[in-house]
Amino acid sequence: MKEVLLIKLGEMVLKGQNRRVFDQALLKNIKQALRGTGAFDVRYAQSTVYVIPEDAESDMDLAEERIGKVFGVISYVRACTAEKTVEGIQKAAAEYLRAELETVKTFKVESKRADKQFPLTSPELSCEVGGYLLEHYPHLTVDVHHPDLVVRAEVRDFAAYVHGTPKPGAGGFPIGTGGKAAILISGGIDSPVAAWMMARRGVELTAVHFASPPYTSERAEQKVVELLRRVSEYGGHMVMQTVGFTHVQEEILQKCPEELFTVIMRRFMVRVAQAIARREDCGALITGESLGQVASQTMQAIACTDAVATLPVFRPLIGTDKAEIVALSRKIGTYEISIEPYEDCCTVFTPRHPRTRPPLSIIEKAESALDVEGLVQECLENIKYTKIRRAQ
Numbered sequence: 420m421k422e423v424l425l426i427k428l429g430e431m432v433l434k435g436q437n438r439r440v441f442d443q444a445l446l447k448n449i450k451q452a453l454r455g456t457g458a459f460d461v462r463y464a465q466s467t468v469y470v471i472p473e474d475a476e477s478d479m480d481l482a483e484e485r486i487g488k489v490f491g492v493i494s495y496v497r498a499c500t501a502e503k504t505v506e507g508i509q510k511a512a513a514e515y516l517r518a519e520l521e522t523v524k525t526f527k528v529e530s531k532r533a534d535k536q537f538p539l540t541s542p543e544l545s546c547e548v549g550g551y552l553l554e555h556y557p558h559l560t561v562d563v564h565h566p567d568l569v570v571r572a573e574v575r576d577f578a579a580y581v582h583g584t585p586k587p588g589a590g591g592f593p594i595g596t597g598g599k600a601a602i603l604i605s606g607g608i609d610s611p612v613a614a615w616m617m618a619r620r621g622v623e624l625t626a627v628h629f630a631s632p633p634y635t636s637e638r639a640e641q642k643v644v645e646l647l648r649r650v651s652e653y654g655g656h657m658v659m660q661t662v663g664f665t666h667v668q669e670e671i672l673q674k675c676p677e678e679l680f681t682v683i684m685r686r687f688m689v690r691v692a693q694a695i696a697r698r699e700d701c702g703a704l705i706t707g708e709s710l711g712q713v714a715s716q717t718m719q720a721i722a723c724t725d726a727v728a729t730l731p732v733f734r735p736l737i738g739t740d741k742a743e744i745v746a747l748s749r750k751i752g753t754y755e756i757s758i759e760p761y762e763d764c765c766t767v768f769t770p771r772h773p774r775t776r777p778p779l780s781i782i783e784k785a786e787s788a789l790d791v792e793g794l795v796q797e798c799l800e801n802i803k804y805t806k807i808r809r810a811q
């Protein structure tokens with residue numbers, strides 16, 4: 420029996436005139452996601468993307484797993500192709516869904532007839548298929564309200580398809596349709612989740628990571644690479660820019676009051692990240708901040724950070740609780756990596772009593788002891804580029 424994957428598109432259906440752009444981006448992303456899974460024909464017709472294996476080597480299990488991580492997909496299902504006759508559909512349903520039909524007690528059939536040339540109406544087809552299944556699986560009864568299994572038959576232009584319950588897709592919009600932004604990524608729990616959330620809205624990512632060797636290790640940086648790899652399973656390939664940040668931090672430590680250290684450091688991160696973002700054609704920065712989580716994430720501290728921002732700073736986690744962030748990070752697969760105990764440049768120099776409501780004037784005065792421009796420039800000349808691809 421020939422299997423295919425049927426993919427239903429999400430919110431993008433609402434996009435009217437831009438619809439074509441979204442469709443094309445989605446097709447491209449689906450093809451990219453299927454790389455390394457074997458040969459598949461990917462085509463779009465009647466608001467469905469068809470993923471059709473081309474030979475015995477095509478790995479349907481892996482393809483299905485990959486499709487589950489493509490943004491812009493609202494649901495997807497493995498189906499079997501049936502001949503476009505009542506008997507063809509009946510036989511396909513009885514055979515293809517054998518394992519499910521043998522285990523459930525109740526079922527119903529739902530049919531959709533997109534090809535109006537087909538001689539039976541949808542209710543008539545459901546009736547014929549239902550009757551056939553009752554004959555072949557005598558333990559079954561029909562329950563139209565709360566069936567254990569819904570058998571779906573779809574009659575389309577090139578073939579008929581039979582399948583069970585579709586799986587929910589990753590949702591959101593196809594990567595690339597929401598612009599491009601730079602994620603400030605640490606090795607923590609929050610920023611990978613923030614990256615994933617913005618990617619889900621169709622945003623292509625580039626990553627900026629600040630490292631402070633020798634205070635932070637090579638292994639800590641590798642951890643960030645691994646986190647981004649997980650994110651790239653959803654967000655596509657990206658580049659990680661590792662910025663040498665040691666000198667900036669040492670300067671702040673020596674020349675500014677300790678209680679202001681973190682906010683001044685954050686302002687440097689924003690200055691450097693947005694210079695990189697502009698070079699990379701990004702329209703925004705993304706951080707994993709959540710209101711009140713730590714001293715540098717109070718409203719006043721965030722205002723001080725944003726005072727140096729000339730690009731919008733997206734903080735998709737701003738109103739979320741830690742427990743929600745953790746739940747999401749488990750779902751994405753970043754949690755187990757995030758909790759590995761490697762130092763981050765933020766934790767190396769944490770002040771004992773950080774100021775939680777720093778007035779901007781005090782911050783600016785403290786910064787006047789530093790060669791801000793020179794330090795930013797130095798960071799921009801000290802960047803390492805790493806290509807991030809999903810682990811195959």
Ligand code: ATP
Nearest residue numbers: 603604605607608609610627628629706707708765
């Ligand atoms: P996370 O779990 O994302 O590390 P956090 O709760 O530990 O967040 P902070 O350490 O205060 O919070 O960092 C706040 C945000 O600043 C992070 O979410 C991230 O966007 C950015 N950030 C922190 N450290 C770095 C770093 N070393 N490189 C790049 N961005 C960073």
Ligand code: MG
Nearest residue numbers: 605607763765
């Ligand atoms: Mg952190």
